[in-house]
Every structure is written in structure tokens, then in C-alpha cells.
Amino acid sequence: NAGVTQTPKFRVLKTGQSMTLLCAQDMNHEYMYWYRQDPGMGLRLIHYSVGEGTTAKGEVPDGYNVSRLKKQNFLLGLESAAPSQTSVYFCASSYDGGGLSNQPQHFGDGTRLSIL
Amino acid sequence: GQNIDQPTEMTATEGAIVQINCTYQTSGFNGLFWYQQHAGEAPTFLSYNVLDGLEEKGRFSSFLSRSKGYSYLLLKELQMKDSASYLCAVRGSSGGSYIPTFGRGTSLIVHP
Numbered sequence: 001n002a003g004v005t006q007t008p009k010f011r012v013l014k015t016g017q018s019m020t021l022l023c024a025q026d027m028n029h030e031y032m033y034w035y036r037q038d039p040g041m042g043l044r045l046i047h048y049s050v051g052e053g054t055t056a057k058g059e060v061p062d063g064y065n066v067s068r069l070k071k072q073n074f075l076l077g078l079e080s081a082a083p084s085q086t087s088v089y090f091c092a093s094s095y096d097g098g099g100l101s102n103q104p105q106h107f108g109d110g111t112r113l114s115i116l
Numbered sequence: 117g118q119n120i121d122q123p124t125e126m127t128a129t130e131g132a133i134v135q136i137n138c139t140y141q142t143s144g145f146n147g148l149f150w151y152q153q154h155a156g157e158a159p160t161f162l163s164y165n166v167l168d169g170l171e172e173k174g175r176f177s178s179f180l181s182r183s184k185g186y187s188y189l190l191l192k193e194l195q196m197k198d199s200a201s202y203l204c205a206v207r208g209s210s211g212g213s214y215i216p217t218f219g220r221g222t223s224l225i226v227h228p
Contacts (some may be wrong), residue, residue: 106161
């Protein structure tokens with residue numbers, strides 16, 4: 001019963017390098033999300049997807065790209081990393097986003113990313 | 117857009133009761149969630165409210181007033197392990213989808 005799995009768990013990058021964070025869920029959820037969490041800022045939504053092949057911008061999308069080629073996977077890319085992107089990144093998934101659904105988001109364990 | 121406010125930090129004594137408030141402004145309200153997050157860990161789901169009133173789950177209860185844009189999480193018989201951050205998330209409409217937005221979280225410190 002894996003739930004939501006994020007890889008890698010930790011990563012250190014140099015400014016200008018690129019990388020991809022992978023999120024995989026085995027609950028057949030339609031909705032997937034990428035958040036960043038910084039001290040005192042709570043969880044801020046970067047991008048989200050409401051189904052396979054769809055993506056949409058969240059609150060803080062600049063500097064990031066995403067893809068949802070398969071329903072179970074949601075990838076977050078940093079094309080040219082900047083120190084301001086140092087953060088903890090959480091992926092989440094949920095059954096659906098509306099219709100008075102009481103289904104909560106399920107979160108991965110996070111990726112701690114440092115940009116030097 | 118959405119605006120969600122929670123106190124930054126609260127302290128309480130083991131065995132006591134604490135109430136964590138959350139006020140919000142949103143369009144197309146479609147539910148409010150409370151999550152618990154221990155330091156260095158992922159958020160985990162605590163409760164959900166979509167209709168006015170109180171939802172009780174063991175030591176934890178959550179209340180919602182949609183007309184006032186207000187919710188609270190009530191923790192009874194506090195234990196040391198309840199020291200954590202508590203996140204209020206409001207689900208509102210966004211381009212035809214319903215997407216949760218999180219408050220900044222309330223750090224609760226429980227002391228003996």
C-alpha cells in the first residue's frame with residue numbers, strides 16, 4: 001500500500017542545473033498537485049492536474065514545468081534552478097476535486113531540494 | 117482568489133483543550149479540510165466540513181460556519197504528540213475545477 005511516492009527524497013543542485021522530481025500514486029486518483037513549503041509560508045500550489053494529459057498553473061508556477069503523461073505519474077521540472085527554489089516539495093493526489101466530495105489529499109513524504 | 121488566515125503559533129498544556137481558528141474568503145466554497153503535519157513529515161488528513169456545524173472524531177472536532185467564513189479545530193485532552201503544525205485548507209472553484217488552498221498553518225506547542 002504505497003500511496004504517493006516521491007523521488008528523490010533529497011537533492012542538492014547548483015544554480016542553472018536542471019532536474020525532474022517524480023511523483024507516483026497507486027490509488028487511481030484523477031487529481032494530482034505539486035506544492036512547495038517554505039518556513040512561515042505554508043503549502044503553496046505550483047501546478048496541478050485534473051486528469052491524464054492535463055495540467056494547470058497554481059499560485060507560484062514561474063520557473064517550473066509539469067507533465068502528466070500517465071494517470072499515475074506527475075512530473076515537476078526545474079529547467080534552470082535558482083537559489084529561490086530551495087524548498088521542500090510535496091506531491092499530493094486526490095480522488096476528485098468537487099461534488100461535495102469528502103475525499104482528502106494524500107501527500108508524499110516530500111523532496112528536500114537545495115540550490116547552491 | 118482565496119484568503120485564509122490562521123494564527124501562527126499557539127501553546128497549550130498537556131491534558132488541556134485548545135481551539136485553532138481559521139477564517140477564509142473564497143469563491144465557490146466546496147469544503148474545508150484540516151491537516152496535521154509533524155516536523156519533517158507529510159501532512160495527514162484530520163477532518164472535513166462542507167455543511168455548517170460540528171464534526172467530531174475522537175479527541176478532535178471541527179466546526180464550520182459558511183456565512184461567517186470561519187472554522188475551528190478543537191483538540192481535547194492534549195497529548196505531547198499533538199505538538200505539530202495544523203493546516204487549514206479551503207476548496208474553492210478554479211477554472212471549473214475545485215482546488216484546495218492552504219493557510220500558512222498554526223504551530224501548536226504542547227508542554228507538560
